[in-house]
Amino acid sequence: MLTLANPKRILIDKAYARRTAERILEYLIDIDQYRGTGRLFVP
Numbered sequence: 001m002l003t004l005a006n007p008k009r010i011l012i013d014k015a016y017a018r019r020t021a022e023r024i025l026e027y028l029i030d031i032d033q034y035r036g037t038g039r040l041f042v043p
Helices: 007-012 014-029
Strands: 002-004 040-042
Touching: 002 014, 007 014, 014 040
Parallel strands: 002 040
Antiparallel strands: none
16 A cells, blocks of 8 residues: 555645656565555655
């Protein structure tokens, strides 16, 4: 499960949205490392 720190900000701040997308992509690339993790925090 992913938890977004400020989901509304993604809609109005392009730089923040980009950083958030990059972090999610990093999680997906290393998905085996995060298996079993209950929650991943995306600042």
